[in-house]
Amino acid sequence: MDFKDTLIIWYSANKRELPWRKTKNPYHIWLSEIILQQTQVNQGLPYYERFIAQYPTVFDLANASETSILKLWQGLGYYSRARNLHTSAKLIVNEFDGEFPNNYKDLIKLKGVGDYTASAIASFAFNEVEAVVDGNVYRVLSRYFGIDTPINTTAGIKEFKSLATSLIDTEQPATFNQAIMEFGAIQCKPKNPDCSICPLQDSCVALEKQLVEVLPVKLKKTKVTKKHFNYLVFIDPHKNTLFEQRTKKGIWQNLYQFPLVESERSLNAEEFHLLNIDSELLDISNFDHSLYNEADIVHKLSHQHLYTKFWIIEVEELPKEAIPTKTLTNYPAPVLISDFINEFPF
DNA sequence: AATTCGGGGCG
DNA sequence: CGCCCAGAATT
The missing domain is CATH 3.90.79.10 (Nucleoside Triphosphate Pyrophosphohydrolase)
Structure with missing residues (x-):
């Protein structure tokens, strides 16, 4: 069984029930993806519920004041996400007549939407074959293939996006993308992963070479x-x-x-x-x-x-x-x- | 290519 | 204390 099939089977047995996985509404998916940028699921979850409740449609978000959006965002951090959310909501309403962009090329033009988020929305909402590469994906791929290219360099970003693209299940891109991220979050986690129960243990390069705790490689950040x-x-x-x-x-x-x-x-x-x-x-x-x-x-x-x-x-x-x-x-x-x-x- | 943007959780 | 989190924009 190949990489994608193993991940998808693991996913069907181990996935969490998360609200944004039950919808194809691109606006709701967009909201979830912006909220979850650099944010753990458990921290973002209540914010997602409140945003859906207070701004059920992109029109509600566009018509809101920035201050009220920031108020609802309070405590989540990276507040440019909330400001960009408002900017893009107004663009979608005023320029696109409320019609949500429905492909990667148009999605990535939105403020606050980069390669990861455009890929996520395009695949989850529109079934486009576009591989997501988030922190989880970097970890899974770097370990499984034993790649030590630093993930926060131009070369690393290109290499892992290309690798993910070569691995994606073109018949079910949304499920594959969800599966590889969930696998990284739950099984191939940053610290002390239990490789003895991993469905990929027989072919994982990092496990074989004892590099699990070393990979992925990330260049050190600047001091505080x-x-x-x-x-x-x-x-x-x-x-x-x-x-x-x-x-x-x-x-x-x-x-x-x-x-x-x-x-x-x-x-x-x-x-x-x-x-x-x-x-x-x-x-x-x-x-x-x-x-x-x-x-x-x-x-x-x-x-x-x-x-x-x-x-x-x-x-x-x-x-x-x-x-x-x-x-x-x-x-x-x-x-x-x-x-x-x-x-x-x- | 490097820096800047928050806040919380975990070992 | 340092690293990580469904990253993106700016310099």
Whole structure:
């Protein structure tokens, strides 16, 4: 029995029941694939259910505000996915009359849809013969064929896409793609796979050469940078506060936060008070403050560690764009901020 | 080709 | 602590 048949038989016996596998609706499949980018199934699942419930069609998503989409996305990370989702939904509605692109070539033109996602939608929704190559597929192929080409290089990307294309079951591309990914997620998993029960154990090069824990090869990523964040939590007598949108490009773009002052290092109260906090709308030359957290709250991201302090500043008056603290949870915010909002007794 | 984008889970 | 996750866009 060949590679594809073994995988498909294994899949039929071991697959999980997942909601996006029960539909051919390209919009729903698209939503699931964007949500699942760099995200484990268990983490993405509740977000998928909420998005389907709140935005049942591409028209609902296109007509929504970006802020409400980001709010529903809150906590999932990589927020450009949500912004691109909205951009592409509007394109599909306004330019394609709501007709979803139905082939790889057109799908990959959508913002946020690259080779993997275009292949996934094209095969799952439209039965196009296009091989998916995600993290699972890299692992399965590199191990089974004993390939040590680094997967995060141009050469590796080309080599594995070509190999996957040569292996796909052209009669059932959707099932093959699901099968190889599920196999990577459950059987040929990153750590401590149980090769003794693997249906491919007799022909797996990595198992034979004891390379299972070595493959796939991945070039090391860059080191993390450290930053020091000081959030200014103003509170006036009416329990209003300042909460503003991050408009700059970069991390957490278009999410909301308290006014932020970065510093070179962690500040104590005296050093903080000496900061020249400049604001046209706010005279805070003489304010009283207290420190919410004595020790820095360390928020760790893939390539940044954020050492954070929240400074509570009680003032008599705030500019008119101040909002009631009760409404803070209506806005999309980074986990770092929303955790504070949920914790702090306003 | 290298970097940037989040957050959570796991050994 | 480092690596991984149904990757893509930007530099």
